[in-house]
Amino acid sequence: MEILTAGQISLVYNAFSFGIATFAAATVFFWFGRSQVSHQYKTAMTIAGLVTFIALYHYWRIFESWGQAYQVVGGVVTATGDVFNRAYRYVDWLLTVPLLLIELILVMRLSQAETVSKSIKLGGAAALMIALGYPGEVSGGIDSTRLIWGALSMVPFLYIVFTLYTSLGSAIERQPVAVRGLIRLARNLTVVSWFFYPVVYFLPFVLALDGGTTIAAVEVGYTIADITAKAVFGLVIYAIAVRKSEIEGAKA
Amino acid sequence: MEILTAGQISLVYNAFSFGIATFAAATVFFWFGRSQVSHQYKTAMTIAGLVTFIALYHYWRIFESWGQAYQVVGGVVTATGDVFNRAYRYVDWLLTVPLLLIELILVMRLSQAETVSKSIKLGGAAALMIALGYPGEVSGGIDSTRLIWGALSMVPFLYIVFTLYTSLGSAIERQPVAVRGLIRLARNLTVVSWFFYPVVYFLPFVLALDGGTTIAAVEVGYTIADITAKAVFGLVIYAIAVRKSEIEGAKA
Numbered sequence: 001m002e003i004l005t006a007g008q009i010s011l012v013y014n015a016f017s018f019g020i021a022t023f024a025a026a027t028v029f030f031w032f033g034r035s036q037v038s039h040q041y042k043t044a045m046t047i048a049g050l051v052t053f054i055a056l057y058h059y060w061r062i063f064e065s066w067g068q069a070y071q072v073v074g075g076v077v078t079a080t081g082d083v084f085n086r087a088y089r090y091v092d093w094l095l096t097v098p099l100l101l102i103e104l105i106l107v108m109r110l111s112q113a114e115t116v117s118k119s120i121k122l123g124g125a126a127a128l129m130i131a132l133g134y135p136g137e138v139s140g141g142i143d144s145t146r147l148i149w150g151a152l153s154m155v156p157f158l159y160i161v162f163t164l165y166t167s168l169g170s171a172i173e174r175q176p177v178a179v180r181g182l183i184r185l186a187r188n189l190t191v192v193s194w195f196f197y198p199v200v201y202f203l204p205f206v207l208a209l210d211g212g213t214t215i216a217a218v219e220v221g222y223t224i225a226d227i228t229a230k231a232v233f234g235l236v237i238y239a240i241a242v243r244k245s246e247i248e249g250a251k252a
Numbered sequence: 253m254e255i256l257t258a259g260q261i262s263l264v265y266n267a268f269s270f271g272i273a274t275f276a277a278a279t280v281f282f283w284f285g286r287s288q289v290s291h292q293y294k295t296a297m298t299i300a301g302l303v304t305f306i307a308l309y310h311y312w313r314i315f316e317s318w319g320q321a322y323q324v325v326g327g328v329v330t331a332t333g334d335v336f337n338r339a340y341r342y343v344d345w346l347l348t349v350p351l352l353l354i355e356l357i358l359v360m361r362l363s364q365a366e367t368v369s370k371s372i373k374l375g376g377a378a379a380l381m382i383a384l385g386y387p388g389e390v391s392g393g394i395d396s397t398r399l400i401w402g403a404l405s406m407v408p409f410l411y412i413v414f415t416l417y418t419s420l421g422s423a424i425e426r427q428p429v430a431v432r433g434l435i436r437l438a439r440n441l442t443v444v445s446w447f448f449y450p451v452v453y454f455l456p457f458v459l460a461l462d463g464g465t466t467i468a469a470v471e472v473g474y475t476i477a478d479i480t481a482k483a484v485f486g487l488v489i490y491a492i493a494v495r496k497s498e499i500e501g502a503k504a
Binding site: 031034039042043046047049050053054057058061080081082083085087088090091092094095138 | 258259262265266269270272273274276277280281284285287288324325326327
């Protein structure tokens with residue numbers, strides 16, 4: 001168990017608490033937003049809120065687990081022997097990452113057949129990506145186990161990125177002009193924020209990741225990436241849903 | 253009290269936490285879904301959410317009970333002496349299993365008389381099935397007590413499976429073509445996921461179930477079966493309700 005400084009422990013604490021507050025607020029905003037978009041986009045808003053709601057739950061657990069792993073008394077840090085449960089992140093991603101892709105597909109309002117087939121393909125690939133990363137993460141070592149599972153996990157990851165720019169990309173180009181830019185933004189936001197995760201996963205092979213500074217940096221970095229990929233992404237989805245509701249309402 | 257490895261304890265923890273997050277998300281989704289289906293299917297969605305809500309409560313209790321039964325400090329596992337309360341699962345099933353069958357009957361929108369009679373017969377059989385399994389489970393031994401109660405419990409179980417493919421099966425064939433496949437899927441999902449439970453119940457007679465690996469496998473397996481039978485099943489019920497609402501709305 002690595003010992004961090006009291007300042008690092010409190011920084012991570014505050015980042016987790018920031019995550020809890022942000023996800024709680026985003027959840028309420030997205031669910032209230034359901035009443036401000038037309039019928040066709042309500043499910044996308046429900047799911048945007050579900051993603052942040054699930055993240056809220058896991059950040060709560062992560063916050064508690066962090067508190068149980070370290071004790072700071074009078075500025076002196078002791079590791080309690082309880083292990084900080086990193087796996088909560090994987091449990092979270094297993095649920096939220098497929099939902100994020102489904103959120104994007106739903107707000108595009110493709111044909112029913114296309115919605116179902118793209119949701120299954122992209123959502124399934126996302127779940128597979130997380131499930132393959134998990135054994136490498138919990139193995140704990142910086143060895144071939146981590147490397148092999150990580151490499152396997154990159155296959156569905158690259159498939160998703162590829163699909164977002166090819167078949168989903170061409171569907172984006174058929175969206176109404178007024179929202180095309182926003183949908184591209186949502187897609188790019190997904191890809192950019194997601195690249196943070198494999199970087200952190202493979203970083204131990206390049207840098208010594210044992211130090212307290214690195215642990216703190218990784219946890220704060222994950223928190224920022226999660227907030228971008230879930231709450232900020234959800235805001236863009238909301239903006240798309242509102243604008244499409246207006247355009248389609250005006251037509252009708 | 254069997255001692256598991258730290259990795260097994262944490263795997264089961266994460267599976268329970270995954271259950272909590274999934275059931276919470278599913279509950280919200282089904283209850284929001286009430287506003288997206290027509291009047292006739294709102295009760296089915298209410299019940300779909302009740303099932304996952306009750307499961308959420310019990311997974312929370314199971315999670316807490318698991319945490320009280322084992323302590324992991326510095327990678328070393330000790331049994332605290334508190335017994336992991338397996339019985340929560342039976343309390344959960346006593347409520348949720350009859351509700352699951354009623355959910356399926358409600359979304360079919362049979363005549364009022366048929367709805368009431370099928371709900372009483374199938375719901376009653378389901379409650380009886382769980383009540384008969386309970387004394388065998390809590391007896392703790394792998395002996396004739398477990399065997400006899402288990403065998404008695406199989407009678408209503410087989411009656412339910414039989415009914416789902418005979419009298420309910422012919423009612424399914426009278427459903428609108430557009431949803432018939434989905435209703436068959438819901439019925440089959442029920443039967444397939446339910447078969448997991450008697451298999452686990454009778455497994456100790458065939459395999460030595462004392463090992464940590466088996467305990468972990470059973471708890472993770474139950475969690476997957478519960479998520480399939482409750483949350484995934486509920487999603488299929490939601491899809492049926494939405495599609496029937498559309499068809500019937502178009503007709504009216």
